[in-house]
Amino acid sequence: MDVLSGSVLTDDDIISGYVCIEGGRVVAIEEGKPSETPLATGLVMPPMVNSHTHCADAGLKIRPGMTIDDLVAPPNGLKHRYLRSLTAQQLENNISRYAEISNRNGIGIFIDFREGGEEGCRILRKTAPGSVILGRPLSEEYDYNEMNCILGIADGIGISSISDMNTRHLEQIADHTRRANKILAIHASEKEREDMDLILSLDPTFIVHMVEATDSDLLKCAESEVPIVVCARSNRYFGKVPPVKRMLECGADIAIGTDNAMLCDPDMRSEASVFRDILVSQGGLSGDVADPMLRQGRKILYPHNKIHVSVGMPADLTVLPCPGEFQVDRMLRDRGGVFRYKPETGESK
Ligand SMILES: [Zn+2]
Known part of the structure; x- marks a missing residue:
């Protein structure tokens, strides 16, 4: 299982938490910190x-x-x-x-x-x-x-x-x-x-x-x-x-x-x-x-779906670096590299 953590763009809001990926799909979105080491940390969202x-x-x-x-x-x-x-x-x-x-x-x-x-x-x-x-x-x-x-x-x-x-x-x-x-x-x-x-x-x-x-x-x-x-x-x-x-x-x-x-x-x-x-x-x-x-x-x-991270979606995801708790200003200030996860290839940087 692969994990991306930090904060997650969900249907409701941006939550502090992590995303679990298996077989190229998002299988869980959880609040809090993961027990596994994440592949990348920041704001997890669709591209x-x-x-x-x-x-x-x-x-x-x-x-x-x-x-x-x-x-x-x-x-x-x-x-x-x-x-x-x-x-x-x-x-x-x-x-x-x-x-x-x-x-x-x-x-x-x-x-x-x-x-x-x-x-x-x-x-x-x-x-x-x-x-x-x-x-x-x-x-x-x-x-x-x-x-x-x-x-x-x-x-x-x-x-x-x-x-x-x-x-x-x-x-x-x-x-x-x-x-x-x-x-x-x-x-x-x-x-x-x-x-x-x-x-x-x-x-x-x-x-x-x-x-x-x-x-x-x-x-x-x-x-x-x-x-x-x-x-x-x-x-x-x-x-x-x-x-x-x-x-x-x-x-x-x-x-x-x-x-x-x-x-x-x-x-x-x-x-x-x-x-x-x-x-x-x-x-x-x-x-x-x-x-x-x-x-x-x-x-x-996509007027009706695919706007947020959701369970079951293909794990075509982007992680924007954002140190600490999510804040727009922090995210815009950090110009570190963006992490891309693609379902067909697994992790990619
Ligand atoms: Zn133009």
């Missing part, structure tokens, strides 16, 4: 979900102070010119390096907005098969066949912004994605405030950013149960601050993503630290970063 990434631009070096338009706006922002200049092999190299670092940092799945149409999705699926891929059509008008091809490979569609497309086209893409029972996600109110009623009428699975959202926009998200993914370090690069305390007060579900690889490494502890600092500066509580960091990303993908 984190990084809820918003663009993994392929990992190789691009950028100078400080670029604007959203100059850097990421399609079709001719620096990022898009860079991606078009790469060979398939160079893209694969960027993606595989990114996936490896994500895994080392305790991230099980990243939800990627993949540029480059069908071919872009194909390269990501081949290189990082476990990622959640949200593709983007290349056609300027709705193209039924292209949508079918993208959705045949991808898990859904990631729309760069409602301001980049006409409403009819957006609705056709949203309808097609919904009919295919796939994920629809949208960058929303990043550079400037966008029409929340139009965004919500597309019935997105989740939206990203909401930096320029009003309280009324945030309340509408909460009422519609559309989660918001916050990317605080990426916003900071562009001189923007997400209203995280207001988001929480409005009752919205908040998850965390690390956004463009050229701006931020795939490290949820670094990302959550910046989120926490902003939350505290806005008068919020440091501990309120735990739920966005640890639970909400998995909840987007």
